[in-house]
Amino acid sequence: MMLCVPMFVGAQTLTFTDHEPMGNMRTQVTRQFFRLVEQESKGRIRIDHHWNGELSSSYDAYETVREGTKADMATVVPEYDSQRMPLHQLFKSFLAGPSGEAQVALIRKAYKTIPELTEELHHAGIHPVLVATGYPVGFYSREPMADLNALKEQTWRTASFWHISYLENAGATNKRIPWGERVSDSLRSGAIDGIMVNIDSGWDIGAHRAAPHLLVSQELWLGHIYLVAMNLDRWNALPPKDKRAIERAASKTYKAMGKTMDESYEQMLQQLSNEGCTVRRLTHEEVSDFVTNVRQSEVQERWVKEKESESTADVRRVFEKLRSLVQHAHRGTVPLCS
Structure with a gap:
């Protein structure tokens, strides 16, 4: 009605x-x-x-x-x-x-x-x-990857300055390519080995056709x-x-x-599977290991110090509060708001 x-x-x-x-x-x-x-x-x-x-x-x-x-x-x-x-x-x-x-x-x-x-x-x-x-972030690759350690010495594309740092710390090279058809073309030609992006954006440009292997986890929340x-x-x-x-x-x-x-x-993962994309869900341990291996805390601390040097007000206080919330929420201890 x-x-x-x-x-x-x-x-x-x-x-x-x-x-x-x-x-x-x-x-x-x-x-x-x-x-x-x-x-x-x-x-x-x-x-x-x-x-x-x-x-x-x-x-x-x-x-x-x-x-x-x-x-x-x-x-x-x-x-x-x-x-x-x-x-x-x-x-x-x-x-x-x-x-x-x-x-x-x-x-x-x-x-x-x-x-x-x-x-x-x-x-x-x-x-x-x-x-x-x-949607959470995913890793679309041209060739199958056993795990995220396979990023080492590959060439990938991502956009966020945070994710660029994390890819580089994983041993990959980031290639800057404007979003859209040029990314799809680069995947098809082999100019890049894969893309790190929210899974729906990959779907939107048909990334799964040229890079039909996807590693994903809902824990990779994108933010x-x-x-x-x-x-x-x-x-x-x-x-x-x-x-x-x-x-x-x-x-x-x-x-x-x-x-x-x-x-x-x-539904998105099912659509990708229906179109021939091989989807593998990363385990909690794999996600945790990746966060450690790419030195997330080190990258965050460096950025906070940069902003402090630029006199960005409250940046450390906000970072510490948000970090506490994310850590507790990831353990399932943040109560629902009314």
Whole structure:
């Protein structure tokens, strides 16, 4: 049965932009969030949503929402604006972490207990109304790999500066190639041996056809943050009852998000298998060994010291708080938020 939400005369419309097409796991979660916003506000808020980069590319989304002219809200990826959001880069520094409900709980707890994260966004002129992540990272390779030790002396492609350091510490060479067809071409030609990327992005470019061997684990959580962010002035101008409606909608979205993530992950692996990709799930011990072997702690400490030398406020305190949360969550000790 379809639930119809009456629209009030004079209801305010918030314009939203996303760089991805409607229909994948994350965008479906975002769309459901908007339905809930309209329901919880009893029609006082309407979301005019635009997808597939119609109003802004992923790299321009932050500026688009900060300016607030073309859009009131946007999906903002902090990794693409590291100068304005340095503290948010810490999420992706952790190779391993929780999945599903535990991952959602971790993200929510991080924003509740580390106020510097929201303060950083407010200083940048935006307010987070929903925080989501994506699929875990995977290793697509042209040839079968017995384990991640096989990365040594191979040539790979990844994008994150964290992951580049980890690949290099594993003994691989990283080759910088713009994302898209050129990556697929490089896999087909043998210019690279594989790619380290979130598994859905590999699927999107057909990486599994040229690199049909995938090593993956839900513990390789990626830590790629997607913020549904609102222009800060627009947020501050909302009546308290509308802010509360948005927060209730977010809470309901979070409660369903973990299950959606788990189900979508299994569906994605099944799709890859159906198309001939050999999928092997790494064990917990293999993931733990990889984190140790690529010297994650050393890379993190070096980055924190760099930011301290640049006078990045609160970076060590935020890193230590987030590290504690990730470690506890990975052991299953972070309680779900209400």
